[in-house]
Structure formats: C-alpha cells, structure tokens
Amino acid sequence: MIYMQLTETQEKQIEKAWSRTIRLLTARFHVETNEPSYHILSFGGGRQTVGLLLKMRGLFRRNEKAFVVFADTGGEHQETYDYINDYIIPFCAANEINFVRVTSKYGKTLYEYCWDKKIVPSMKFRDCTSKFKIAPIRKFIREELKVTRSKPCYVYLGISYDEADRMNVSNVLYAKSVFPLIDGYKEYCEPETTLQDCLRIVKDEGFPPVPKSGCWFCPFAQTTDLLDPRYKSKTIALEENNSRFPEILLRGMKENKVKPIRELTDNDIKLGGCKSGYCMV
Numbered sequence: 655m656i657y658m659q660l661t662e663t664q665e666k667q668i669e670k671a672w673s674r675t676i677r678l679l680t681a682r683f684h685v686e687t688n689e690p691s692y693h694i695l696s697f698g699g700g701r702q703t704v705g706l707l708l709k710m711r712g713l714f715r716r717n718e719k720a721f722v723v724f725a726d727t728g729g730e731h732q733e734t735y736d737y738i739n740d741y742i743i744p745f746c747a748a749n750e751i752n753f754v755r756v757t758s759k760y761g762k763t764l765y766e767y768c769w770d771k772k773i774v775p776s777m778k779f780r781d782c783t784s785k786f787k788i789a790p791i792r793k794f795i796r797e798e799l800k801v802t803r804s805k806p807c808y809v810y811l812g813i814s815y816d817e818a819d820r821m822n823v824s825n826v827l828y829a830k831s832v833f834p835l836i837d838g839y840k841e842y843c844e845p846e847t848t849l850q851d852c853l854r855i856v857k858d859e860g861f862p863p864v865p866k867s868g869c870w871f872c873p874f875a876q877t878t879d880l881l882d883p884r885y886k887s888k889t890i891a892l893e894e895n896n897s898r899f900p901e902i903l904l905r906g907m908k909e910n911k912v913k914p915i916r917e918l919t920d921n922d923i924k925l926g927g928c929k930s931g932y933c934m935v
C-alpha cells in the first residue's frame with residue numbers, strides 16, 4: 655500500500671471539509687418533527703439574520719410562541735443600532751412580531767466587562783460570545799419562557815448556505831439549533847439560501863443594505879473596521895489596558911507576529927479578518 659505524505663495545509667483542508675460534512679449532517683438530525691414549545695430567532699443584527707427574519711415573518715407574525723431575540727453586547731457599531739431602531743423594530747411592530755432585547759447578567763457592556771477584568775475578548779475561548787450572546791438568550795428561554803428539556807424550543811440561526819461551516823449543534827437539550835437558510839424550514843424558507851440571496855431579500859423588501867454586525871473591538875474584525883476613527887482610540891486603550899499587554903494583543907499573541915492595534919495602518923488592510931458578523935452564536 656502506498657501512503658501519500660500530506661502537507662500541513664492539505665491536512666487542515668481535509669479536516670475542515672470533514673467537520674463541515676459532519677456538522678451539516680448532525681444539524682439535520684438534530685431537528686425533530688415534533689412542534690417546538692417556542693420559536694426563537696437569534697437576531698444578531700447582521701445581513702443574514704435580517705434576511706432570515708424577513709423570510710420567516712409568516713411564522714413569527716401574531717404568534718405568542720415566537721420571539722425575535724437580540725442579545726446586545728453594547729458594543730455594536732452605531733449603524734447596527736440605528737438599523738434596528740429604524741427598520742427592524744418598526745417592522746416587528748407592524749407585523750405584530752415579539753422583539754426582545756436581552757443583555758448579560760453582568761450589568762455592563764462587553765467593553766466595560768473586559769476593561770474591568772483587564773482582558774481582551776479571546777479569539778480562542780470565545781468567552782465574549784458565550785457570556786454576552788448565548789447566555790442572555792438562554793436565560794430568556796429558561797427564566798422568562800420556562801422552557802424545559804421535555805418540550806424544547808427551536809432557535810433559528812441566520813447562517814447562510816455559503817457559510818455552512820459556521821454551524822454548531824446546540825449543546826443543551828432545551829434549545830435545538832435550526833438553520834433555515836441551509837436546511838430550509840417548512841414553507842417559510844428555501845434551503846441553500848446564500849448571503850447574496852439575503853441581500854436580495856432585504857432589497858426586495860425596500861430596506862437599505864444591512865450594516866455588518868459585530869463589536870467594533872472584535873478580534874475577528876477586519877483591519878479596516880479596527881481603523882474606524884470613531885472607535886480606534888478606545889480599541890487601543892482596551893488592548894493596552896489588558897494585564898498581559900504586550901504579550902497578549904487583541905488579535906492574538908505578540909510572539910505570533912501579531913501587530914498591536916496602535917501600529918495598524920492602511921497598509922495592513924490586506925490582513926483581513928472576518929467579512930461577516932463575527933459571532934458564531
């Protein structure tokens with residue numbers, strides 16, 4: 655038998671393709687045919703979740719068992735808050751859709767939380783996502799709606815077909831993750847809906863383009879966003895306030911040749927970052 659020596663890049667590519675296949679399959683099996691106790695749309699404020707809300711309006715309209723839930727970190731760009739206030743909340747009100755804003759149990763924004771703890775959001779552990787996005791939504795589900803494992807709810811996530819490798823199976827039994835843009839959902843949403851489809855859905859509704867969601871100090875943000883003059887000095891302050899600065903930087907370890915935010919310039923824009931929203935809620 656001949657064994658082929660794979661390069662590190664090839665191994666990573668195979669690993670990624672394999673995990674994507676497994677996620678796609680397991681997510682499908684995770685959804686049962688039983689009616690859920692509640693329908694929860696995890697609303698991140700980005701392009702895909704706005705598209706998803708527009709597609710799913712028929713399910714959410716005048717439905718006391720359905721809620722659009724926005725977990726607010728307090729760190730979204732002003733454009734996102736403006737879009738929610740100017741378009742999403744009025745749309746929900748006009749369609750009699752329950753829109754709920756939830757926040758973390760810490761009684762402070764994610765920025766203040768990181769500042770007080772002298773840390774930066776961790777790319778590796780994603781504490782910020784679990785504490786400021788996932789936990790507040792789950793608290794609402796458990797404490798306000800009293801959902802239990804015996805009658806779980808569905809949580810609809812706006813992950814588009816072209817980003818299917820961001821899918822994550824729920825790790826709690828009382829809330830099942832559903833991906834209508836990928837798998838489709840009844841008559842409301844066709845499967846294999848891409849980001850481009852979401853942009854078209856938003857345009858067809860007569861809404862302006864949705865601004866990119868995510869915290870302005872997110873470690874996954876594109877360089878161009880981190881250079882935004884409205885927020886740059888506050889992001890630098892947060893990075894330098896971190897108790898392990900300069901070893902630990904917002905975008906990773908200094909030893910890995912990561913640049914401090916203070917040193918980023920327009921020439922670094924090619925360094926990239928995430929084009930979508932940053933949270934994989």
Ligand code: SF4
Binds near residue numbers: 764
């Ligand atoms: S957008 Fe970034 S910083 Fe904000 S909660 Fe999500 S991963 Fe953390």
